Amino acid sequence: MASELLTGSRAPDRRPLFNSMSGHGQRYSHYGGGGGGGGYRGGDGDRGHGGGGRDYHGGRGHDRRDSYGRGGGGRGGGGRDFRGGRGGRGGGRGHRGEEPEEPDLQDIKKVKTNKILGKLPSSFRFYYYTAAAMKNEKEQVDSRYRRRALFNKAIFDNLLADKSPKEKQRIRKSMFFEGSFFFSTVQVEGLEGHKLPLKLVTTDRGETFTVLKEQKFKCPKSMDKPKQPQALGANVLQFEHQCSNCGMKFSDTRSLLQHCQAQSHMPVYTNPDDPTLLEPDDKFFLQYCNVALARALQDKLTKWGTEFIDPTQYTEPTDWRGNSLGITIYRAYSCDFGLDRSKLRAPGQVSATHLTLTVDLRSKIMRSTSLLDEIYGNNVGRHLSDHEKDKLKRQWEGQVVIYKLEKKCYSIVALRFDLSPKTFPVKGLKSEQGDRDMLHSEYFEIRKNTSLQYPDVYPMVEVQGRRKESIYFPAELVCGNELSSSVREQLPQIASYLPKERNEAVDKMLQYLGDGQGGQLLSAYGITLQQEKDESDPANPKFKAKVIVAKAVVMSVPELVANGVRVPDFKLKGDTWGTLKRSTYRVDPNEMNIFNVVVVHHGHLSENAVMDVYGKVRDNVNSLNSCFQFQQRPADLVKFEGGHGELQNHCNAVQDYFGRSKLQNVFVLDLIKPASKYDPAYPVIKRVLGEHGYLSQCISFKTFDHERPPRNKEGRGRMILQGVARQVLQKCGARLWWVRLPPELPLPCVMVGVDVFHSPREYDAKAGRRVAKPSCAAIVVQVVRPGYEQSQKVEVYSEVFQREAGEEFGLQQHLCNTVRNALSLLDVSPLSCIVWRDGIADSSFGDDAMDEITGIRLGLNNGDLGGGDTTQSSMDVKPPAKSAIKADPVGKPQNETAIAERPKGKVPLAYIVCQKRIAIKLLTTDGQYAAPSGTLVDGIQGLTHDTFYIQGRAPKKYSTAKPTRFITVERDPALDSLNISKLTWEMCYDYPNWTGPVKVPGVTMEAHKLAMIAGVMSDSGTNLAHRRFTNRKWYL
Structure with a gap:
């Protein structure tokens, strides 16, 4: 909407x-x-x-x-x-x-990233122990909290019981328990491989904890090996400045030897020929690195979700009057280890593989006012009537709140106005005297070191914890998670970071984790962040993080043409819509399609206002002289009453009218005036009209009052209605502009956009918790033929499919059917196919992406993958069997032979994955500015597939542009001459709702828009009249 x-x-x-x-x-x-x-x-x-x-x-x-x-x-x-x-x-x-003014950056040759280079010593080792926490001989312990308690009891109260508290604390820092296994940076004494399996503890309830197996790992096979120590003479080896017992690192040999002598420890000696050392696969190696990273960061910062914050670094923004906005913004660090190459490794070609730490800045926002403040206002503790309590329960029960002490989110089950922290005991806990149950006020003061300001004030907040158990919080320790609409509108300005701030955050992270003061914990885990001298201030020499600097090129704006009129460079003139106003189709009047327009309008709008808005929209639509026109007067007016029951009145009026109407060639103009900016009737009306194949356009009098425009704001109203007219034509199928495509692309070409929308969870009163709604997959197929420059209409077909909640993959059959339907309805025999798929992670390239590619090939070739019987139905074709190789910590070559030998389809195909939610930033080499829009970087590659980045756009005053990562998963040899990165950039200008570039190609952005609209419908768009919407972009 x-x-x-x-x-x-x-x-x-x-x-x-x-x-x-x-x-x-x-x-x-x-x-x-x-x-x-x-x-x-x-x-x-x-x-x-x-x-x-x-x-x-x-x-x-x-x-x-x-x-x-x-x-x-x-x-x-x-x-x-x-x-x-x-x-x-x-x-x-x-x-x-x-x-x-920002300097001209169009000629930059290099970009600086926020990826810090890591380094591993030649002695890099880590240990992996599998474990089992059992209730009995057959049943495992489900609770993660209980498994951790058994782990601590088994290791520190049993196996290492004779160690001193200081020694236990040191060992505790070197071990990372992950539920069914744990890592260790050093070999755990007593858990040597020949002693396992070993049952360490048996509780009174019959629970047991057993360590099953030990494995020792070194650097993964994909990484370039560190230099090994060389022998200095007979029986003499170099050793690392690291203790093999406790993992501590030292700056010199003397410090290391003093430590070893005092603690009876030994240095780390390197034995590269140790037969017990295994090479982990890349995924397993990165898992260890990120677990170790999280543990090292928790020593310095506070964890909030997946990010880390410094509780002392926050801002409390105010409005232009100086009044507080009621929120606190914390600076959060998002850190993640990955593996990158300078260029893709080909057979017989060697390319350096680097361990890199990506550091990005984000904002964590918490409301300053607690739930207690929301309930009582400035008079905390006043008497609340039963009516007020009922109103508060309706308002807050089911809402998500943040527990301020631990920065965790919970859903409110109930507001307990019969309970207060000073009267409600904690289940299962005794007071310090042991003569009674511990009260919640005592619990937070003793266990959480937090004194409540209002311990005797009601209510207690009941939330749902693990295994659906109830947890109770004082209302002053929780705050609402939802922000007001006025604050949300200002978030891009007050909660964003400029390039300079993000660049400084990289060096700040080096202070937390570097190989200097305070950074020894990560170094003890075997990972070091590289540094280099900062020569910007010779008088004050210091070190900064050594990051990846990659080659870059700024791609030019593609040629955009609107009906023979070239759209000027938006970077220079910013008058793209003005060009569209000057262009005209000059269509033969006999070829025009004149719609019967039905105007549905709110009852509070006068008929004069309705006709005035219709006249302006009609004039704007007809002024372009396209093949789609509006009548001089609307075919009919449908009025619905506002106020109480407005949602039902709106829906009933539309259903009643079109249930009896015999009009053909209908376009619906819906004039609404909702109480808020979002109209709850919108998805319902869209679904009702979509099931009948009617095109529709919504105009909100809440966004702008066209009946009584604000003083000196009439120009804004005209601008809105001009945009409405353009969108009307685009929905009808008119092509307002086209992008010139590279001549290497074989035409006709089928372009496919795929995306899946996952609806946010909603509170279910019957279930008493937030439940997930079904997901929705959208597929948009667009055809480009030779001579597309003269075409005034689009050729497009789309379908949506309801999915299980959270289900992203399994679209093979849907893709096959949609592509096959599109080729049949559009009557085209393509010579090429380009697919841009949004939302697939790297771990899904091996199986799920290949299944989708197979489905598209089936649709392109009518069920034939090439060389087979073309009469075979695609329903009878089984997808390739998924690889039997599952996630294994030991590095093994993937079964790539089967993929390489899979028969190719008749139509050459390229399948590109678009990843928008990435943390990498592309900055100028001085870190002061973001790289300009259209910057192409292909010098940062993944491990298996060709990868490139294209810089997006962002408001330069208060934000930093974010690139999109594109991974070419499949590319047939017939398309080798096609510049995929250039084509992708050009198609980013092909989204009808925006004349500048969007983050992904237009056909993928349309799939995203379609999935969002259908995803909020009650049936996820299952009953939409897809065939009637052929060559219509009804979802814009």
């Missing part, structure tokens, strides 16, 4: 959110120039205070009651407070100073 309610307004500026006052001019003085005249206040004639630029010694300006206050002078201008005489000329009426 968002794309239908075009606002056309510019994003608000960031700076007024922070303590600047209306009437004193915007605070742009840092950039020079006058502070600008003040705001106008009617009544007394006070028109502001003006003022010169702070850094240019301008005057304050005079508060005059009868005229506009002039800004003070420029450099060396008027005095600070010119009571009598006039100061020098300077600031003017409200004009802000010029901001420094």
Whole structure:
């Protein structure tokens, strides 16, 4: 719905959110120039205070009651407070100073990333122990918390019982328990391989904990091996500056030997020929690295979800009046180890593989006001009536709240107004005296070191914990997770980070984890982050993180043509929509398709307002002289009543009318005025009309009141309705502009976009918990023929499919049927097929992606994969058997032979995966700016498939652009001459709702939009009339 309610307004500026006052001019003085005249206040004639630029010694300006206050002078201008005489000329009426322009970055050759290079010593080792926590001989312990308790009891209370507390703490830091197994950086004394399996503990309840097997690993096979120590003489070897017993690292040999002598420990000696050492596969190796990373970060920072925050680094933003927005924003670090290559390794070719740590900045937001504040306001503890309690229960039960002490989210089951922390005991815990149950107020003071401010105030908040058990929190320790709409609108401005801040975060992480003070824990795990000298300040030499710097090229904007009129370069002129207004189709009147427009409108809208909006939309649509036109007057008006029952009234009016209407060639214009920005009737109306194959367009009078437009905002209303007209034509199937494609692409070409929408969980009152809704998969097939430059209509076909909640894959048959239906309905025999698939992780390339590729080949070739019987039905063709090789920590070659020998289809195909949710950032080499939009980087490769990155766009004032990663999973030899990265970039301009580039090719963005619209429908769009929507982009 968002794309239908075009606002056309510019994003608000960031700076007024922070303590600047209306009437004193915007605070742009840092950039020079006058502070600008003040705001106008009617009544007394006070028109502001003006003022010169702070850094240019301008005057304050005079508060005059009868005229506009002039800004003070420029450099060396008027005095600070010119009571009598006039100061020098300077600031003017409200004009802000010029901001420094960003340098021209179109010719950059290299980009700096946020990937820190890691290093492994030649002695790198880690140990892997499998374990079993059993209730009895046949049943395992389900609770992760209980398994960890048994692990601690078995290892530290039994196996290592004779160790000192300090020694136990050291060993505890070197072990990572993961439920059914645990890692260790050193061999655990007593768990040598020949002693296993070993049962370590048996509880009174019959529970047991057994260590089953030990495995010792070194660097994975894919990584370049570190240099091995060389013999210095007979029986003499070099050794690492690391203790083999406790894992500590040392800066010199003397410190190491002193430690070993004092603790009776031994240094690490390297024996590369140890037959017990195994080579882990890449996935298992990275699992160890990231587990060790999380443990090292928890020593310095606080974990919040998957990120880490410094509780001392936060901001509390305010609005332009200086009032708090009611939120606290924490700076969160997202860190993850990965393996990268400088270029793809080919047979017989050697390429360096690096361990890299990707460091990114994110924001964690918590409401400043607790649930107790939300309930009582400024009068905490006042008496609440039964009516107020019932209203609060309806409002909050089922909502997600954040437990502020642990930064975890829970769903509220109930507000218990009969309980308070001072009267409600904790189940199963006794007080320190042991004579009674421990109260919740005592529990938080003793166990959590938190004194409650209102221990005797109701209610207690009941939430659902593990295994559906109830947990109770004081209301002052939880806060709501949902933010107000006004705050959400400002999040891009107040919760984003500029390139310079992200670059500084990389070096900040080096301070936390580097091989210096405070970074020894990660080094003890065998991982070191590389550093290099920072030569930017010779007077103050220091070290900074050594990151990947890759070659880059800024791709040019593709040629866009709107009906013979070339769209100008949006980077220079920004007038793309203006070009569309000047273009015209000049279609033969006999070839026009004139729609019967049915206007559905809210009952609070007058008939004059309805007809006025219809007339403006009609004129805008008809002015382009396309083959799709609106009648002079609407075919019919359908009115529904607002207020109470508006949702049902709206739906009933649409269903009743179209249940009896015999109109053909219908377009529905829906004029709504909901109570909030989102209309709950929207997905219902879309579903009802979609099942009958009717095109529709929504215009919200809540977003902009076209009946009573705000003063001086009439231009915005015109802009919105012009956008509505363009979207109407695009839904009908008109092509407003096209992108010139590379001549190497064989035409006709079938372009396929695939995406799956996963609906957010919703609270189910009957189940008493948040439940997942079904997912929705969308497939969009677009055909491009020779001579597409002269075509004025699109050729497109789309389908959606309901999936199990969270199910991403298993689309082979759906892809086969959709592609086959599209080729039949559009009557095309393609010479090539390009597929852009959104949302697949690297771990799915081996099996799930290949299944989808097989399904597409079946659809392209009518059930034949090539060389077989073309009469065989695709329903009878079985997909290739999935590899029997499962996740194994020991590195084994994957079964790539079967994939290589799989028969190719008749139509050459390329299958590209789009990954948008990635943490990598592409910056200029000085880290001050983001790389420009369209920057191509192909020097950072994965381990198995050709990979490239294309930089996206973002508001430069307060955010950093994020690239999209594209992985070519499959590419037939017939398409080797095609520049896939260039084609992908050009197709990013082919999304009808935006003339600039989007993050993914237009056909994939359309699949994303379709999946979102159908995903919120009650049946996930199962009953939509897909065939009637052939050559229609109804979902825009």
